[in-house]
Amino acid sequence: MDILTRLQQFIDSDRLTTQADQLAVASRDESTLDPVSPLAVVWPRDSAEISRIIIECRETQTPVTTRGAGSALEGSTIPSRQGLVLDLSRWTNIIEFFTDDLQITVEPGIIYDHLNNKLKDEGLFFPPAPGGSGDIATIGGMVSTNASGIYSVKYGGTREYVLQLEIVTGTGEIMKIGSRATKRSSGYNLVDLIAGSEGTLAIITAITLRLAGLPEGSRQSAFIFRDNVSAARAVSEMARYGLDLAAVEFLDSAVVSALNKLNDYGLDESPCLFLEFHGPEEALKANEELAGSICAELGGKPLILADGQRPWEIRHYATDAIKHLKSGYDIIRNDVAFPISKLPEMVGFCHDEADKASLIIHTFGHVGMGLLHALILARRSDKTEWQHGIELSDKIIKRTIELGGTISGEHGIGLGHKNLFELEHGRAVQLMRQIKKQFDPDNILNPGKIFDM
Amino acid sequence: MDILTRLQQFIDSDRLTTQADQLAVASRDESTLDPVSPLAVVWPRDSAEISRIIIECRETQTPVTTRGAGSALEGSTIPSRQGLVLDLSRWTNIIEFFTDDLQITVEPGIIYDHLNNKLKDEGLFFPPAPGGSGDIATIGGMVSTNASGIYSVKYGGTREYVLQLEIVTGTGEIMKIGSRATKRSSGYNLVDLIAGSEGTLAIITAITLRLAGLPEGSRQSAFIFRDNVSAARAVSEMARYGLDLAAVEFLDSAVVSALNKLNDYGLDESPCLFLEFHGPEEALKANEELAGSICAELGGKPLILADGQRPWEIRHYATDAIKHLKSGYDIIRNDVAFPISKLPEMVGFCHDEADKASLIIHTFGHVGMGLLHALILARRSDKTEWQHGIELSDKIIKRTIELGGTISGEHGIGLGHKNLFELEHGRAVQLMRQIKKQFDPDNILNPGKIFDM
Numbered sequence: 030m031d032i033l034t035r036l037q038q039f040i041d042s043d044r045l046t047t048q049a050d051q052l053a054v055a056s057r058d059e060s061t062l063d064p065v066s067p068l069a070v071v072w073p074r075d076s077a078e079i080s081r082i083i084i085e086c087r088e089t090q091t092p093v094t095t096r097g098a099g100s101a102l103e104g105s106t107i108p109s110r111q112g113l114v115l116d117l118s119r120w121t122n123i124i125e126f127f128t129d130d131l132q133i134t135v136e137p138g139i140i141y142d143h144l145n146n147k148l149k150d151e152g153l154f155f156p157p158a159p160g161g162s163g164d165i166a167t168i169g170g171m172v173s174t175n176a177s178g179i180y181s182v183k184y185g186g187t188r189e190y191v192l193q194l195e196i197v198t199g200t201g202e203i204m205k206i207g208s209r210a211t212k213r214s215s216g217y218n219l220v221d222l223i224a225g226s227e228g229t230l231a232i233i234t235a236i237t238l239r240l241a242g243l244p245e246g247s248r249q250s251a252f253i254f255r256d257n258v259s260a261a262r263a264v265s266e267m268a269r270y271g272l273d274l275a276a277v278e279f280l281d282s283a284v285v286s287a288l289n290k291l292n293d294y295g296l297d298e299s300p301c302l303f304l305e306f307h308g309p310e311e312a313l314k315a316n317e318e319l320a321g322s323i324c325a326e327l328g329g330k331p332l333i334l335a336d337g338q339r340p341w342e343i344r345h346y347a348t349d350a351i352k353h354l355k356s357g358y359d360i361i362r363n364d365v366a367f368p369i370s371k372l373p374e375m376v377g378f379c380h381d382e383a384d385k386a387s388l389i390i391h392t393f394g395h396v397g398m399g400l401l402h403a404l405i406l407a408r409r410s411d412k413t414e415w416q417h418g419i420e421l422s423d424k425i426i427k428r429t430i431e432l433g434g435t436i437s438g439e440h441g442i443g444l445g446h447k448n449l450f451e452l453e454h455g456r457a458v459q460l461m462r463q464i465k466k467q468f469d470p471d472n473i474l475n476p477g478k479i480f481d482m
Numbered sequence: 483m484d485i486l487t488r489l490q491q492f493i494d495s496d497r498l499t500t501q502a503d504q505l506a507v508a509s510r511d512e513s514t515l516d517p518v519s520p521l522a523v524v525w526p527r528d529s530a531e532i533s534r535i536i537i538e539c540r541e542t543q544t545p546v547t548t549r550g551a552g553s554a555l556e557g558s559t560i561p562s563r564q565g566l567v568l569d570l571s572r573w574t575n576i577i578e579f580f581t582d583d584l585q586i587t588v589e590p591g592i593i594y595d596h597l598n599n600k601l602k603d604e605g606l607f608f609p610p611a612p613g614g615s616g617d618i619a620t621i622g623g624m625v626s627t628n629a630s631g632i633y634s635v636k637y638g639g640t641r642e643y644v645l646q647l648e649i650v651t652g653t654g655e656i657m658k659i660g661s662r663a664t665k666r667s668s669g670y671n672l673v674d675l676i677a678g679s680e681g682t683l684a685i686i687t688a689i690t691l692r693l694a695g696l697p698e699g700s701r702q703s704a705f706i707f708r709d710n711v712s713a714a715r716a717v718s719e720m721a722r723y724g725l726d727l728a729a730v731e732f733l734d735s736a737v738v739s740a741l742n743k744l745n746d747y748g749l750d751e752s753p754c755l756f757l758e759f760h761g762p763e764e765a766l767k768a769n770e771e772l773a774g775s776i777c778a779e780l781g782g783k784p785l786i787l788a789d790g791q792r793p794w795e796i797r798h799y800a801t802d803a804i805k806h807l808k809s810g811y812d813i814i815r816n817d818v819a820f821p822i823s824k825l826p827e828m829v830g831f832c833h834d835e836a837d838k839a840s841l842i843i844h845t846f847g848h849v850g851m852g853l854l855h856a857l858i859l860a861r862r863s864d865k866t867e868w869q870h871g872i873e874l875s876d877k878i879i880k881r882t883i884e885l886g887g888t889i890s891g892e893h894g895i896g897l898g899h900k901n902l903f904e905l906e907h908g909r910a911v912q913l914m915r916q917i918k919k920q921f922d923p924d925n926i927l928n929p930g931k932i933f934d935m
Contacts, residue, residue, distance in 0.1 A: 129823035131721055152722055175667045186665050188674075189642065193886075198913075206910050209886035210819035212639050212851040214628045214678050214894045216907060216932050217914045221641075221674040225667050242724030245772075268584055269605055271695030273726065273761060308726060309772060312765030319698075319762060366663035370582035398665040433662035441667045454669060457659050460651075461670045463920040467913060479669050 032089040032113065033069060039081060044072040055114040058101040059162075061359045061409070062444055067094070067108035072116050076195060076203050076234040079115065083201040083232070086113060086473050094475050095228045097138055097167030102362060103443030105174060105227040105478055115232065117169055123147065124235055132192065132209060134237040137169025144168060153240040156184035161345055169233050174441035175225030179276040179344075182397030183307065184241055186439070188224045195235035196223060199469025203234075211239050222464070227441050228475040230468040244307030247275065248317055251332035251340040252324040253299040257281060259327045260300045261372035264396050266323045268369065273316055276305040277397040278344050281376060284391045287350035288343055294335070296343070300376075301332055302396075303340045351391045351404050358389075361405040361418040363425055363446070367434030369399045378428055379403045386417050400438035423449060442479045450480050485542040485566065486522060492534060497525040508567040511554040512615075514812045514862070515897055520547070520561035525569050529648060529656050529687040532568065536654040536685070539566060539926050547928050548681045550591055550620030555815060556896030558627060558680040558931055568685065570622055576600065577688055585645065585662060587690040590622025597621060606693040609637035614798055622686055627894035628678030632729040632797075635850030636760065637694055639892065641677045648688035649676060652922025656687075664692055675917070680894050681928040683921040697760030700728065701770055704785035704793040705777040706752040710734060712780045713753045714825035717849050719776045721822065726769055729758040730850040731797050734829060737844045740803040741796055747788070749796070753829075754785055755849075756793045804844045804857050811842075814858040814871040816879055816899070820887030822852045831881055832856045839874050841867070853891035876902060895932045903933050 036045055046052075047069045056064035068091070073079045086093050092112035099106050108114050120136035121143070127133065128151050135144065141163040145154050158178040159166045166176065172194075177186035193207035207213070207220035223231055254260040264277055279302055280288075286298045302324070306316045321331075334340065352360060367375060376392050379401075383390035389406040403425050407418035426436050426446065430453050436446045451458050458480055465472070465482065472482045489498055499505075500522045509517035521544070526532045539546050545565035552559050561567050573591035580586065581604050588597065594616040598607050611631040612619045619629070625647075630639035646660035660666070660673035676684055707713040717730055732755055733741075739751045755777070759769045774784075787793065805813060820828060829845050832854075836843035842859040856878050860871035879889050879899065883906050889899045904911050911933055918925070918935065925935045 127821060127823070129718055130821035131718075132821060152724075175671075177665055177667075181665060185638070185642070186667075188671070189638070202909065204909050204913075206907075208883075208888040208906065209821045210852055210888040210891060211822075212630050212634060212819050212848075212853055212891045213888045214630075214639075214817075214890045214892050215888045216895060216903060216911075217679055217683075217917060218628075218641070218671075218674045218677070219910055219913065221671045224671070226670055230670075242722045244724045265582055265584075269695045271605075271697045271760070273765070307724070308765060309768040311768035312726070312761060315762040315764035364667075366665050368580060368583035368585060368662045369664075370580070395665075399663055400665055430661075435661040435663040435666045435668045437667045438663060438665045439667050442669060450669060453661065454659075456655065456657050457672055458669075460657075460672065460920060464670060464917060467916040467920070 032085060032091045035085045035089065036071065036082065040071060044074065046070050055096060055108060055116065058099050058104060058106045060102050060104050060445060061361065062104040062107060065107050065110050067114045068111050070114045070116055072119055076197060079197045079232055079234060080201040080203050082115065083197055083199065087199065087201065087471050090471060090473065092473055092476050095232050097170040098165045100162050100165050101170065101174065101443060102440045103445035105441050105443035107444060109476055118167065130209065131240045131242070132237060133240060134235055135168055137167060137233050137236060139168050140164065141166045141168065141171065148240060149243070152243050154243050155190060155238055156180045156241050157187045157190065161348055168236055172224050172233055172236055173227050174439070177395065177398065177439040179278060179395055181395060182277055183273065183275045188221055190238045191220055191224050191236060192239055193237035194220055194223055194233055196231035196233055198231045199471060199474045209237060227443060227478050229465060229478055230474065245309045246313055247305060247307050248313040249303070249305045249340050250317055251301055251303045252329035253297050253301045253332050254327065254329050255299065257300050257376040258373035259329065260302050261396070263302060263324050263327045263329055264372065265369050267320055270319060270323065272319055273306065273308065274304060274397055275307040278303040278393065279396040280344070280347060280393045281391065284347050284351065284393045287354050287391060288346060291346060291350040291353060294343060303344050305341065347393050355406055357408055358406040359409050361407055361422050363403050363422045364437045364440040365403065365426055365429040365434055366398065366400045366438030367429050367432050371432045371434065372396055372399065372401065375401055375429065379425055382421055382424055386421050388418055388421055398438065427452065444478060447480055485538060485544045488538045488542065489524065489535065493524060497527065499523050508549060508561060508569065511552050511557060511559045513555050513557050513898060514814065515557040515560060518560050518563055520567045521564050523567045523569055525572055529650060532650045532685055532687060533654040533656050535568070536650055536652065540652065540654065540924050543924060543926065545926055545929050548685050550623040551618045553615050553618045554623065554627065554896060555893045556898035558894050558896035560897060562929055571620065583662065584693045584695070585690060586693060587688055588621055590620060590686050590689060592621050593617065594619045594621065594624065601693060602696070605696050607696050608643060608691055609633045609694050610640045610643065614801055621689055625677050625686055625689055626680050627892070630848065630851065630892040632731060632848055634848060635730055636726065636728045641674055643691045644673055644677050644689060645692055646690035647673055647676055647686055649684035649686055651684045652924065652927045662690060680896060680931050682918060682931055683927065698762045699766055700758060700760045701766040702756065702758045702793050703770055703773070704754055704756045705782035706750050706754045706785050707780065707782050708752065710753050710829040711826035712782065713755050714849070716755060716777050716780045716782055717825065718822050720773055723772060723776065725772055726759065726761065727757060727850055728760040731756040731846065732849040733797070733800060733846045734844065737800050737804065737846045740807050740844060741799060744799060744803040744806060747796060756797050758794065800846050808859055810861055811859040812862050814860055814875050816856050816875045817890045817893040818856070818879055818882040818887055819851065819853045819891030820882050820885050824885045824887065825849055825852065825854065828854055828882065832878055835874055835877055839870050841871055841874055851891065880905065897931060900933055
């Protein structure tokens, strides 16, 4: 019996489709990678049903890709040809709210902003804000890619918040891993192994997160600098002073220029840092003053904004500004992360290499964590230019690895960067393959993502 | 050829011993578990030599236990009979200091306090302070047990600071895992798998840590409460307010009483909380005031100390005070961690069950993370009493697991608590066994710790 016939035995027809328009939706993510149409899309009812689906898939050697919002940026949710897509975007419930413990158990399909809206009433929040996509990104997707965001410099990435998971492995076994204790030294850390594994080890069906108290207050400021080196040094100095930064974002002058073109902000077109502080009023003042004097020592000047403009509103439009800068152009993206001292060198490298290749590049990111997004603009219609764009992106990643960094700070490897995965991890890749086999002996869970078996 | 003859081929005689006094030192840790004498102790020279030792051990099926200070509390460093001990306590060098990145690469034998003394000049520190044993605990040991301590509520546990490791696996393969990027979404998190694995997956030969900036200032305060419930609620409320606590320690009234007996402090014998704040002066003031008002609302009053006494000096002597309370008694220890709201219930449970069993118990811990140490006093000479002590400890752990907690918050499982490991982790233990096999196919690395194969 083929996989479709098998699934039809126990899945209602309104939760299983092979309609072309639905397959098209499930065939892509937010990247510019080529879509791949799956065989069918299933909206499973519960973990037990997922377990049964996995067992059927294993028997028929059918690949399974789990999908939430499909807002992945590196192809992690692009399915395999003739594979199945498990769509968990309808799994949006809060399973249990442990308000006194500052913890919550949720289904993986709940959206980041929806969750935080519900937490607000209790004075709580889940901090790893995924940049501009909080209104679509699901918590399941964030766990799968170990997402982070603007507040990760203070609060950490998604992995730091995941306490317990219910998972279904590649053998269909339903399992709870982790516990509700916030600190643990009890055996191997399977939770942090699943977090960031992009659906290749198990399907996540329930997530217990720890939460943070909403800060008593917050304050934002922004500084412009003569050059990238000075801006980068300021970030490093702030860290050295033990300054309690909630966020620090870097935009190079090209991004600022793109923002001016998008919305006529009238900003000085210099590299800048956007800062945010969280805490009680007195602490905010003190931290802001310390940050101000560190920036001033490195030649930083307060960014002058028009009345009513808040720096973070401007930052929010960075990707949009780049996307709309030139019509007919698409974005070739990377998401490198490196030791913070390498920021000036890396920003310089990105621009120098882009100039050499006659390509347009913009760099920005959550630099407090050493994360830099280098967005290259190229035309897909111009095969040579597109190829040069990809080569430039690879060159940036290779330089990052040489400097002790990593291919991906927060987006994952997916299909987009698996060509360079072995360059970063060397012989450890073989161990990763062996670990995958223990969770998924037949390689049916999101096969071909991160690395090939 | 037996293992000793093999090792003598390439290890100088001053780095390989079978002398009884040296074997005796290597046969125990700081727990009250029975010592086990190894076959020999080796002080290896470098990773390449460790690799060769491992290959010889594998061929002769000789177990290998790696040892630093031997300050483990659950038998993680107690060797196997006829096994080898690899003593890394002479590996105390700083390999590379990346001051601009707030990172350092060290050998595993470097001692916590020594490291922090060297970091001080650069305005940096490695925060997960291991309570009273910072003067002996090695960084390698801290990574192996994912240790934490008084500052973990603000700064996190050891795992959160480990960026990159050089390891030697159970096949003798030398491998680098992780990178120097502080945030990563690049494949499976092998670093966090090794951290906390108590020497059962690989031997750690180099460690790259991220560091924190020394706080501009710090301030301590302490409050006494009517009962454990109120003290515990205060901790939970402080977390909910997003209060930036550097440390919050709980001592029950029995511990306070023991401290009075040790040093005649003249303290009020009520449960108390010791708080510490880090930051700029204005922030300290603001945070201290907020904490004070939260404690006051729950009936907490400032703890009155004699002139010149600092609350944390008192806290430092907690374990000593318990140890010296009754001569002829030893400590049966546990190290449970649970969701913070369970603190009042767990403290009550510990004391009720100790009363029923006519045993003396003291509870204290880093409660900001939900960590509670319940120390039971019993005489090893009185076999029934000792057995009752162990049963009480197991009962406390079982209750913790029922409440969503974990056997160990920071000490590890070792030999001490592996009897209850499957109760906590269920079917995930089988996956852990399979993972161990990928790193250590012949089960020669610290066999029998955490779980049996």
